[in-house]
Amino acid sequence: MRIGILGTGAVATALGARWANHDLTVAGRSPANTRALADRLGATAATLREAVTNSDVVLLAVRWEGVPDVLAAVGDALRGKTLIDPTNAVEHGVGVLLPGTSAAEFIADRSGARVVKAFHLFPAAQWADATGTTVPLCGDDQDALDTVAELVRxxxxxxxxxxxxxxxxxxxxxxxxxxxxxxxxxxxxxxVPST
Ligand SMILES: NC(=O)c1ccc[n+]([C@@H]2O[C@H](COP(=O)([O-])OP(=O)(O)OC[C@H]3O[C@@H](n4cnc5c(N)ncnc54)[C@H](OP(=O)(O)O)[C@@H]3O)[C@@H](O)[C@H]2O)c1
Known part of the structure; x- marks a missing residue:
């Protein structure tokens, strides 16, 4: 699978490490951080837009406040692409969601991508060995859901x-x-109840 990873932080690093069997392209707002993560993952370093156009699946591993800027930088290249949304648009320490629509639907409306909400519920370190973990997925497109399910596995x-x-x-x-x-x-x- 050709995977574009947007963002160079904790989630990009943790999931990228588990997807080493795929063809990875990394892009962030910082060229130095992009190069460093690409070298670490054995991935290609690219611009945000190139990372999308060169990929079948995109991981939007960006802090919520950066999401509108990143979507604007990518432009229409996301239209029809499978996009994994792990973002938490919450105020950390308080846990209050931003008002209005979900983050995932906001991203879908702005980008035209086939968005699948996934990987947002656990700390990034979980992905080092996620055996026994269940990852809930939400999405409207069966092919996109199947693709993301494979990446969860x-x-x-x-x-x-x-x-x-x-x-x-x-x-x-x-x-x-x-x-x-x-x-x-x-x-x-x-x-929460255990059963
Ligand atoms: N960390 C976790 O355990 C965890 C768990 C579940 C979900 N999430 C969610 O996953 C997403 C990524 O989290 P993370 O922990 O990987 O974050 P992170 O380590 O802080 O890295 C986030 C990435 O977003 C970029 N970024 C921040 N502000 C930006 C802006 N205004 N414009 C463009 N890029 C910007 C950063 O670029 P720079 O390097 O240039 O700052 C960095 O590449 C977030 O939405 C977070 O809520 C995180």
Whole structure:
């Protein structure tokens, strides 16, 4: 699979390392960070737009505040592409979502991409060995869901399709719940039923 990774931070690094069996292209706003991550992953360094045009699947591993700028830089190249959205548009430490639509639907509206919400619920370190982890997916396009499910399995985790992209807001709320409890010093696992 040809995968374009937008962003050079913790999520880009962790997932890129698990997708070494694929053809990776990395791009970020910093050329130095882009080169450093590309060298680390054995990937190609590119501009944001090149990383999209040279790929079948795109991971948008960018902090929420940078998402509009990155989508603008990429322009119409995302139209019809499979895009993985792991973003959390939450205020860290508070866990409150931004008002309005889900982050995933915002990204789909702006880009025209076939967006799949995935990988947003766990810390990046989880992907080093995600055996026993379930990754919920939301998306409207079956081919895109199948593609992202395969990339979830590459991490050792198991994919579970929750429903269409209209349910992304629900899983984004869960991230707000988890982050809010974690910052309050509570283990979120202790606050949900185990069965
Ligand atoms: N870290 C986690 O454990 C985790 C878990 C689940 C979900 N997420 C979500 O995944 C996404 C990536 O998180 P991360 O932890 O990888 O973040 P990160 O380590 O801070 O890296 C984020 C990337 O976003 C870029 N960026 C930040 N502001 C930008 C802007 N205004 N314009 C363009 N690029 C910008 C950074 O570029 P520079 O290097 O130039 O600053 C960097 O390449 C976020 O939406 C986060 O909420 C993170």
């Amino acid at each position: 590459d991490t050792g985790a198991t994919p579970a399709v929750l429903g269409p992209l209209s349910r992304a807001r629900q899983v984004e709320e869960v991230a707000g719940f988890v982050i809010g409890l974690a910052f309050a010093g509570v283990n979120p696992n202790s606050a």
